[in-house]
Amino acid sequence: MTMPNKVIKTVFLGATFVALIGVIRPAFTETKPAITPSVVPHASYLQPVPGLQAGQKQLFRDGEKAFNTLWIAIPEDVISNWWDLSRPGPGGSEWGLGPTFLAQSCVSCHVQAGRGRASDSGGGPVFHQSLRLSIPGVGPYGGPNPEPNYGTQIQSFDISQKENIKFGEAEVHVDWKSSIFTFPDGSTVELREPLIKLEKLGFGPLAPNVMTSLRNSQAIFGLGYLEAVSEDDILALSKLQKSLGLNGRPNYVRDDFNDKTTIGRFGWKANQPSLKQQLAAAFIGDIGTTSTIYPTQNCPPAQLDCLSAKTSGRAELREEFLEALTFWVSALDVPVSRDRDKPTVMRGEKLFESAKCSQCHVPELTTGKSSLLTQLSNKTIRPYTDLLLHDMGPGLADGRPDFKAGGRDWRTAPLWGIGLSKQVNGSTNFLHDGRARNLLEAVVWHGGEAAASRDLFAKLTAAERNDVIAFLNSL
Numbered sequence: 001m002t003m004p005n006k007v008i009k010t011v012f013l014g015a016t017f018v019a020l021i022g023v024i025r026p027a028f029t030e031t032k033p034a035i036t037p038s039v040v041p042h043a044s045y046l047q048p049v050p051g052l053q054a055g056q057k058q059l060f061r062d063g064e065k066a067f068n069t070l071w072i073a074i075p076e077d078v079i080s081n082w083w084d085l086s087r088p089g090p091g092g093s094e095w096g097l098g099p100t101f102l103a104q105s106c107v108s109c110h111v112q113a114g115r116g117r118a119s120d121s122g123g124g125p126v127f128h129q130s131l132r133l134s135i136p137g138v139g140p141y142g143g144p145n146p147e148p149n150y151g152t153q154i155q156s157f158d159i160s161q162k163e164n165i166k167f168g169e170a171e172v173h174v175d176w177k178s179s180i181f182t183f184p185d186g187s188t189v190e191l192r193e194p195l196i197k198l199e200k201l202g203f204g205p206l207a208p209n210v211m212t213s214l215r216n217s218q219a220i221f222g223l224g225y226l227e228a229v230s231e232d233d234i235l236a237l238s239k240l241q242k243s244l245g246l247n248g249r250p251n252y253v254r255d256d257f258n259d260k261t262t263i264g265r266f267g268w269k270a271n272q273p274s275l276k277q278q279l280a281a282a283f284i285g286d287i288g289t290t291s292t293i294y295p296t297q298n299c300p301p302a303q304l305d306c307l308s309a310k311t312s313g314r315a316e317l318r319e320e321f322l323e324a325l326t327f328w329v330s331a332l333d334v335p336v337s338r339d340r341d342k343p344t345v346m347r348g349e350k351l352f353e354s355a356k357c358s359q360c361h362v363p364e365l366t367t368g369k370s371s372l373l374t375q376l377s378n379k380t381i382r383p384y385t386d387l388l389l390h391d392m393g394p395g396l397a398d399g400r401p402d403f404k405a406g407g408r409d410w411r412t413a414p415l416w417g418i419g420l421s422k423q424v425n426g427s428t429n430f431l432h433d434g435r436a437r438n439l440l441e442a443v444v445w446h447g448g449e450a451a452a453s454r455d456l457f458a459k460l461t462a463a464e465r466n467d468v469i470a471f472l473n474s475l
Contacts, residue, residue, distance in 0.1 A: 063328020393447020
């Protein structure tokens with residue numbers, strides 16, 4: 001993308017970060033929603049649900065364009081002299097980046113709508129991960145309590161034009177601590193967990209009681225189906241699990257659009273109630289873009305430059321932009337499963353059931369009525385999730401509460417499409433912080449309520465464990 005020099009001066013990013021922004025799929029072309037030879041491998045997560053009408057197809061294209069759009073800072077002369085910021089910026093960009101931010105576009109972290117890629121070597125700053133912060137106590141409406149000087153997330157970049165000034169609030173670096181898990185048959189697998197190091201803290205040390213949580217970017221397809229699952233069905237699953245000796249339970253979170261408390265279903269701890277709110281929260285939290293629902297910038301009291309940054313005084317996220325992006329994310333279809341007739345996959349599915357993995361990774365759900373897309377209504381789906389929180393044990397704990405989710409709780413991650421992650425954007429990093437480099441490691445990390453299933457899996461023969469992994473890769 002070519003941008004005028006005047007605009008380039010408002011964007012301050014390292015070369016590596018800019019390179020990540022450039023990883024964008026080719027222009028949208030209509031294809032069948034299932035994975036067929038006409039769909040290039042990296043576009044497997046980017047297909048629309050079947051049956052979109054002409055107007056919906058156009059809105060889908062608009063939403064995909066929004067997903068790839070580059071956000072830029074508003075120059076002072078534009079603030080002073082051009083009061084109509086409702087139009088896109090140069091080259092199709094959008095106004096409203098910063099003052100501090102983590103990314104310049106949605107696609108920067110969700111490449112090809114896939115999950116983030118963690119660094120295998122460690123040591124360097126992270127780009128597809130974010131670092132959440134909070135201190136003990138609760139924030140507004142029962143959510144996390146922000147760290148006084150840095151808020152609820154480290155922002156690695158800013159739009160300052162001062163000479164020789166550090167970018168952003170801090171740099172987040174990750175090293176890996178290794179350990180060995182030994183299966184009952186004597187075979188082993190190396191596991192790793194992240195060691196977080198913050199460098200170039202710009203606003204003093206973190207609070208001594210700060211809680212941190214590294215988060216990997218999640219894949220974003222199929223979410224419209226999950227939003228259409230009724231609350232009654234989610235609560236019924238929770239009741240059923242209690243009869244099985246499990247403690248799957250919903251998170252209850254703040255619905256800012258409707259001014260109420262409701263069930264959360266999106267995010268690693270199910271802390272967002274809807275896709276529209278998830279997106280608006282990501283814009284203010286990751287890109288620094290205000291909206292009608294989140295009109296205030298992320299500027300803790302200690303960050304004077306952030307507080308004094310000139311703004312247009314109006315919502316930067318245009319309503320039509322948010323509506324198109326919400327539609328696009330809602331309308332992303334789920335890739336079809338593969339190789340289900342192979343003996344190893346069929347054996348793996350039976351073993352998955354016998355290890356009771358399906359009690360939480362529930363294979364089949366039914367959607368209710370979707371207010372956004374009738375194509376999502378009353379469908380039988382196979383997401384392999386219950387949308388509930390579970391205690392996953394001390395090994396995966398981040399110690400950081402989030403509404404009703406405790407420090408050891410995580411929402412059951414959907415498994416559909418998981419076997420295509422590598423071909424979509426090269427990522428086989430799983431779990432909330434990307435510590436698992438493959439599905440075997442991800443399974444072995446399960447603890448807490450999932451420890452019994454993990455142990456049943458561990459007692460399988462090596463060939464049987466490979467069958468289970470083959471089944472997961474078929475999804």
